[in-house]
Amino acid sequence: MIAIEISAFGGPEVLRPAERPMPEPGPNEIVVRVHAAGVNRPDLKQRQGGYPPPPGASDIPGLELSGTVASVGAVPGGESSRWAEGDLVCALVAGGGYAEYAVVPSPQALPIPAGMDPISAAALPETYFTVWTNVFRRGQLRTGETVLVHGGTSGIGTTAIQLARAFGATVYATAGSDVKCAACEKLGARAINYKTDDFVAEVRALTSGRGVDIILDIVGGDYLARNFDALADDGRLVQIGVQGGASTTISLATLMHRRLTLTGSTLRRQSVAQKAEIAREVEQHVWPLLSSGIVAPVIDRTLPLEEAAEAHRLLESGEIIGKLVLTVERGGG
Numbered sequence: 168m169i170a171i172e173i174s175a176f177g178g179p180e181v182l183r184p185a186e187r188p189m190p191e192p193g194p195n196e197i198v199v200r201v202h203a204a205g206v207n208r209p210d211l212k213q214r215q216g217g218y219p220p221p222p223g224a225s226d227i228p229g230l231e232l233s234g235t236v237a238s239v240g241a242v243p244g245g246e247s248s249r250w251a252e253g254d255l256v257c258a259l260v261a262g263g264g265y266a267e268y269a270v271v272p273s274p275q276a277l278p279i280p281a282g283m284d285p286i287s288a289a290a291l292p293e294t295y296f297t298v299w300t301n302v303f304r305r306g307q308l309r310t311g312e313t314v315l316v317h318g319g320t321s322g323i324g325t326t327a328i329q330l331a332r333a334f335g336a337t338v339y340a341t342a343g344s345d346v347k348c349a350a351c352e353k354l355g356a357r358a359i360n361y362k363t364d365d366f367v368a369e370v371r372a373l374t375s376g377r378g379v380d381i382i383l384d385i386v387g388g389d390y391l392a393r394n395f396d397a398l399a400d401d402g403r404l405v406q407i408g409v410q411g412g413a414s415t416t417i418s419l420a421t422l423m424h425r426r427l428t429l430t431g432s433t434l435r436r437q438s439v440a441q442k443a444e445i446a447r448e449v450e451q452h453v454w455p456l457l458s459s460g461i462v463a464p465v466i467d468r469t470l471p472l473e474e475a476a477e478a479h480r481l482l483e484s485g486e487i488i489g490k491l492v493l494t495v496e497r498g499g500g
């Protein structure tokens with residue numbers, strides 16, 4: 168089968184199509200004939216050598232995919248699998264999505280939401296699992312609360328804005344241009360252009376001086392102190408990215424006096440059991456919203472799998488709104 172390899176760490180050009188052996192499913196795994204694979208910022212870091220796959224994961228990039236179940240591995244204990252050959256699924260993987268076939272731990276696959284096409288479904292797992300576990304489980308977002316989403320037009324941001332709105336929150340989002348701010352507003356957020364305005368002052372002004380209940384942050388670095396300033400008392404800061412730096416100084420006095428919570432997580436390193444639990448919750452609470460069209464993935468464009476390098480160039484350019492999806496084109500369908 169054809170897969171996109173990281174031939175050496177470096178720029179997008181190191182992504183090259185290569186022939187790889189057909190994968191076989193192990194116990195509790197399925198092999199999926201991939202129709203489409205989502206592209207995420209962590210893939211860029213992996214390509215640069217800064218985000219190695221966890222032990223046992225494929226070295227091929229790609230954290231999410233959709234496709235048809237091609238084979239089903241044995242289920243220990245003799246039970247029958249949830250999946251059968253021919254089922255249409257989308258799935259979270261720790262690697263291996265940029266390929267014609269991929270191995271998926273069975274509990275990390277979900278049915279494609281009713282009425283959704285496989286290309287859109289390929290853009291769901293990484294961001295929906297991440298936003299669910301961080302905003303709703305760690306951040307404990309409740310109806311009527313306020314949330315600030317940094318990077319509102321990122322794959323993560325477009326998902327977080329819609330889900331928080333769908334669960335009854337008031338959403339503010341930062342973005343770096345007027346075009347991106349308009350995209351955030353279209354999704355239901357009040358946008359702040361962080362390049363022309365101070366997001367702390369804006370958030371304080373928009374919330375009558377109170378601050379927001381939750382911040383979902385992908386920047387880190389010197390944003391941490393500013394995020395504390397933009398939080399309401401008892402507010403929760405959820406860190407899921409460190410594009411602005413992984414180390415910073417934090418005022419424990421501020422944290423204590425204002426009863427703030429600082430938390431965060433990464434999805435990829437979690438166990439199959441932990442991901443299975445997130446999958447169950449997402450299927451129960453979020454899949455109905457996708458099936459009914461209340462929330463939907465925002466897809467900037469699709470490219471053929473062989474153009475993975477171009478997809479990485481585009482994502483790095485910062486021009487993208489929402490997600491990029493790679494499609495597997497096969498002769499004869």
Ligand SMILES: NC(=O)c1ccc[n+]([C@@H]2O[C@H](COP(=O)([O-])OP(=O)(O)OC[C@H]3O[C@@H](n4cnc5c(N)ncnc54)[C@H](OP(=O)(O)O)[C@@H]3O)[C@@H](O)[C@H]2O)c1
Binds near residue numbers: 206343385407433434
């Ligand atoms: N922890 C996890 O489990 C997990 C899982 C998936 C992704 N992530 C992280 O989440 C982040 C987003 O991932 P993605 O795939 O959705 O990325 P993406 O679509 O490539 O978006 C990256 C975004 O960062 C924004 N940005 C950069 N500097 C900013 C700043 N100072 N303030 C506000 N926005 C800023 C850019 O928007 P502008 O052009 O507006 O600046 C862009 O929208 C990445 O850091 C990624 O590593 C974490």
